[in-house]
Amino acid sequence: MNYYFQLARQALCEAVRLIGEGEPSVIAVPRFICSDVPAALRDAGHDVVYYEVDHSMQPALSESAPTCDALIAVNYFGFPSSIDDIVTAWGIGRDRIIEDNAHGLFSRDSNGVPLGTRTLFGVTSFRKSIRVADGGILHVNDGRWALHPTPSQLDPIRRRASTGFVLRSCASALESFTHAPIMNIVRGVKRRVHHSVPLSTSSAWKPLPVSLASVRTLEATECSQETRRRRAEYESISPLIESAGGTLLFPVLPDNVVPYGVPFLGDQTVVRTVVRRIFWRGNEVFSWPDLPENSYESSSWQKNVYLVSFLQ
Ligand SMILES: Cc1ncc(COP(=O)(O)O)c(C=O)c1O
Numbered sequence: 001m002n003y004y005f006q007l008a009r010q011a012l013c014e015a016v017r018l019i020g021e022g023e024p025s026v027i028a029v030p031r032f033i034c035s036d037v038p039a040a041l042r043d044a045g046h047d048v049v050y051y052e053v054d055h056s057m058q059p060a061l062s063e064s065a066p067t068c069d070a071l072i073a074v075n076y077f078g079f080p081s082s083i084d085d086i087v088t089a090w091g092i093g094r095d096r097i098i099e100d101n102a103h104g105l106f107s108r109d110s111n112g113v114p115l116g117t118r119t120l121f122g123v124t125s126f127r128k129s130i131r132v133a134d135g136g137i138l139h140v141n142d143g144r145w146a147l148h149p150t151p152s153q154l155d156p157i158r159r160r161a162s163t164g165f166v167l168r169s170c171a172s173a174l175e176s177f178t179h180a181p182i183m184n185i186v187r188g189v190k191r192r193v194h195h196s197v198p199l200s201t202s203s204a205w206k207p208l209p210v211s212l213a214s215v216r217t218l219e220a221t222e223c224s225q226e227t228r229r230r231r232a233e234y235e236s237i238s239p240l241i242e243s244a245g246g247t248l249l250f251p252v253l254p255d256n257v258v259p260y261g262v263p264f265l266g267d268q269t270v271v272r273t274v275v276r277r278i279f280w281r282g283n284e285v286f287s288w289p290d291l292p293e294n295s296y297e298s299s300s301w302q303k304n305v306y307l308v309s310f311l312q
Helices: 008-019 036-043 083-090 163-178 182-193 212-220 223-243 268-281 300-304
Strands: 002-005 026-030 047-051 070-074 097-100 121-124 136-140 261-265 285-287 305-309
Touching (some): 002 008, 008 036, 008 070, 008 121, 008 136, 026 036, 036 047, 083 097, 163 182, 223 268, 268 285, 268 305, 300 305
Parallel strands (some): 026 047, 026 070, 070 097, 097 121
Antiparallel strands (some): 002 136, 121 136, 285 305
């Protein structure tokens, strides 16, 4: 059962609320994470503890299990997190693991199981993979937990798109039509205009409905076509990154994975070369993530991760 939210962090906080039966909880979050996630959890009244992630982008399971009420396992960039290994090594049940599939719209594991459905609760931020103003999904993967009835305040609503979003959508459409890197020019403007939804306010965790237009766009997105497109982008952009001196975080693209982009390690020189080489393709290159406030504790490699995004 899927429930739509304006943002995936709201879906995540809802999953935490359901697991903790509304009580403040201790949530284990990977240290390699966008700061918006722990910020939303804290704003919702929960405590956050961090666990380490290794170079293979999997939890460092040789370390002791975090003491927590629930754990967030991230499918980085659409590549599956090893949920089975977390359960075995750390003894944390699937009913306490939230599969954070923010990056993995349409992606599946090696058995063909859709990401976001492998534990009791999963979340997907589809606004990261298709051009919509907003959009998060809470996957409730056990009928006994279905929200009856769907809270009516979560019904998708008609929301006027922001100027920034309209501008980016037009530029994206024009880019597809002309094959000129118009998005790269618009991105310069975007840095000034900022986001289309209020992302970083202290109440960003509170459940809000998604825009109807976002749901319609998602429903109209052809999964097999989008899968082909993103996998083909991965195969064609990866060699350009490697020849620029970048190190791919995922040198192999497994069957069933539908990547959000190509993540790589590199210094400023490598990034500039990559940006130059793919300029005419129009893909955005950015540093990921905006690490949490205690990022001084993060490993140095984690501060040098960049992403070539496939968002069109
Ligand atoms: C791994 C991960 N999980 C969850 C989120 C939250 O997604 P949203 O921005 O839709 O709230 C993000 C992005 O901030 C993310 O990178």
